[in-house]
Amino acid sequence: MKTIDIGILGLGTVGSGVVKILQDNAQKITDITGCKLNVKTVVVRDVTAKRNVDLTGIELTDDFTKLVTDDDIKIVVEVMGTVETARSYIKQLLNAKKHVVTANKDLIAQHGPELSELAKQNHCDLFYEASVAGGIPILRTIVNSFAADQVESVLGIVNGTTNFILTQMTQNGLSYAQALKLAQEKGFAEADPTNDVKGKDAAYKMIILTQFAFGKDITVDDVKLEGIDGVQLADINEAAQLGYTIKLLGIAKLIDDKLDVSVGPVLVPSSRPLAAIQNENNAVLVTGKAVGETMFYGPGAGELPTANSVLSDIIAVTKDIVLETTGSRFNGYVKNVALAPASDVIYPYYLSLVLPDKPGQMLKLTEIMAKQKASFNVIKQTGESQGTARISLVTHTMTEAQLNAIKAELKEMPEMQLLAAYKVLEG
């Protein structure tokens, strides 16, 4: 039987998970691929550190070049993280004709096309299913199952940290600060949670999803970005009363053949399955012109879920090696799509504001709305304190250009404070 030697770069959570799954399911993997997959070499920074995985028969080294120069090693799994170092290592590996599997979303979001091209030139596979939505096999599903369809939108909960925080706020009435602290205690948020709570992590995942669903390379500057650090419990409660659950959603959608990509808090109708996705779980909704709405749900992170996605890539590479069909791009769909202007991007919005609690303020607010030809179907005073009133409203659909104009006008009114302007998902 053919043995395929594997190298692993990094032995943190995901790397350990990969070793464990390969050990636990060796027989099934052999049954399916007809090959024995053998972890030969693991490269780590500190070879003396304690490991919670059985490394019998595996060479542990801090010398990266061993992966490049060992002719036995056919596949290298990059789970070390970082952008520039990982990029340099993967380039060396591809040039040495090693197939590469990575879970590194920051790297793929920023340098995916360059690395994919290099892989192709070297007739190597470069797969990265684990880079988006952990245990959910969303990338391969888009490649395989939407090839003949036109994707109209991809949206979802692609960051477990922020979904955990919002779930805790929604279900247990925690403040943002309390929920963040709980997430950190449970290991769902890092000590510096900036990348998660500001939406940057979700934006990276949306960049990759956009490549797969629409064939378009975008950068993080093309993603309209808002985090959850400004979400107040009062808005979550108000949304609940209106029949909505606030979720941090990435949304990439076609509007008249132009693309709009955003990450931000969104009001999701509480009756929809997406609203029921709780805590650290992820869910991605793909709507195709033919197939309609589909949703893929699962754990967004974690040792074994993410490692399982890495394994699905390793097995895909193995099948390609056996069939001698390596070197096809993971995502072969490329299309030149323009980004939609703000005047084309239409949503209903949830707004919440603080106004002075005195006559004429509501008139001023409605005048600003009317001037931009924006109308609303719900307006509500939800609380007040120390001479101020808290107002929340849900608008009819309006363009992002209208919203921006309203925001600009409100900025000119120092006594009015706009607390939230979140998209509302319909039906």
Added chain:
Amino acid sequence: MKTIDIGILGLGTVGSGVVKILQDNAQKITDITGCKLNVKTVVVRDVTAKRNVDLTGIELTDDFTKLVTDDDIKIVVEVMGTVETARSYIKQLLNAKKHVVTANKDLIAQHGPELSELAKQNHCDLFYEASVAGGIPILRTIVNSFAADQVESVLGIVNGTTNFILTQMTQNGLSYAQALKLAQEKGFAEADPTNDVKGKDAAYKMIILTQFAFGKDITVDDVKLEGIDGVQLADINEAAQLGYTIKLLGIAKLIDDKLDVSVGPVLVPSSRPLAAIQNENNAVLVTGKAVGETMFYGPGAGELPTANSVLSDIIAVTKDIVLETTGSRFNGYVKNVALAPASDVIYPYYLSLVLPDKPGQMLKLTEIMAKQKASFNVIKQTGESQGTARISLVTHTMTEAQLNAIKAELKEMPEMQLLAAYKVLEG
């Protein structure tokens, strides 16, 4: 550019959808596969019938042998239905070295292994993604993404007709008969709805899912089967008060390395995403030892969703033709698993009964339960009329053997009538 000629067997809903998607998305399909896919011949029973699809340039014939003898035709899509005729046709096609894509779940559930073997002998592909859960790409996902994992359970809503009926009963308070009538009016149920409402359609899908998830061939006799035609509105309402939604679920799960497969009404906690799957939609939950719980949701039927799954198969065949890698089984996982005995199958159950409304009846019931060492955590009298009381209760977990013994004892008590004994899905 390479042109691949396709034949289609049957031009009903799905067949028409396949022609439409191929016409609408020709450019994208060519971009991805590098081939032009051309529908050359469509075989129908009645060539004079009116069609709602553009057949320009396509030969319409009632002569099946044209597909077998035309050397240009590489792929045949079987969407004619029936079991024996389709089986005979597909055998002839495979022996003539045609790759076959089918949406025929009855056929695959009953003769899948035989046809897969014949395909392999002829180095042909035989794919059938559309046979389970319409637009949801569940089979290929299990093949690709659970290859290195151990699936612990596959369960879900795999029949849109019954989910529509139960949703209408739950949300709009319709009786079973009213909801069935509405389903028939809307085209979600056939004039003779037996196969759907009795659970047989769902059982066929569970047979196919069981092959993919556990590598085991079972027959419909191995599936414990109960339909929804006995579900009363009173039970749906009582379940709702207890925090559950009644769904017709197929469940295939491993219990101590033995397999149990059932189809029947199940109480699903209303907070779970599965409970939010409404009307004709389907959802399949796959739980893997490594990955944990994942769910795949989408339209369970319909012209374009099902046709899109057929197209994903056609594109997979096309890639195999280009790479000269045809002839691999769709599902290569085979494992000898025994079926679990009733004494190993453990669930909590929801029971509802009618008793005479007179002293001592509840005592008799609790004696029967106690004799089988079954206990319950909720018991409730939910209504009464004409001297009878309606009782509902939720048991602690018990074995199917215990449940069967309780059922047998209740049969001996002519004044007590067991209305429902449904599994309860936990947490």
